[in-house]
Amino acid sequence: MDPGLRELYQEIILDHGRNPRHFGVLEGANREAKGHNPLCGDQIHLYLSMDKAGRVVDLSFQGKGCAISVASASMMTELVKGRTEAEARRLAEAFVQLAKGEEIDTNGLHEDDIDRLQAMGGVSQFPMRVKCATLAWHTLEEAMAGGGGEVTTDDE
Numbered sequence: 001m002d003p004g005l006r007e008l009y010q011e012i013i014l015d016h017g018r019n020p021r022h023f024g025v026l027e028g029a030n031r032e033a034k035g036h037n038p039l040c041g042d043q044i045h046l047y048l049s050m051d052k053a054g055r056v057v058d059l060s061f062q063g064k065g066c067a068i069s070v071a072s073a074s075m076m077t078e079l080v081k082g083r084t085e086a087e088a089r090r091l092a093e094a095f096v097q098l099a100k101g102e103e104i105d106t107n108g109l110h111e112d113d114i115d116r117l118q119a120m121g122g123v124s125q126f127p128m129r130v131k132c133a134t135l136a137w138h139t140l141e142e143a144m145a146g147g148g149g150e151v152t153t154d155d156e
């Protein structure tokens with residue numbers, strides 16, 4: 001990994017892990033889902049407010065877990081806020097690919113988004129932590145689908 005990128009990655013984890021963005025219960029949320037990563041004990045409860053056009057107007061999360069799970073959830077909320085469901089799904093797909101160390105399909109993604117995903121995707125260097133990083137994104141997919149259930153990382 002590029003040393004600059006590794007440094008950026010560590011900074012992002014530290015920053016978002018210490019000061020998670022959009023943390024708490026979202027007033028007026030109309031979608032939610034929970035996620036659980038039994039390997040590490042990470043838990044997340046995600047709240048979404050989606051409008052009739054399918055745009056994620058606002059979102060928040062609560063949870064506890066390791067720094068990577070919290071940082072990943074925090075970064076996810078920043079990236080996804082204001083996106084349509086289709087855009088958010090593209091971001092989730094690309095992030096999961098990156099975190100697993102796969103080539104990403106950049107089709108339809110802004111360069112800015114790719115940079116931000118790549119910074120977090122550095123977690124693919126630490127295979128034990130991949131599920132910590134992808135938990136928030138899988139939970140997002142579940143919440144957008146309106147399932148309202150609980151996602152467990154075991155079924156990957």
Ligand code: ZN
Pocket residue numbers: 037040041042065066067068069131132
């Ligand atoms: Zn974890």
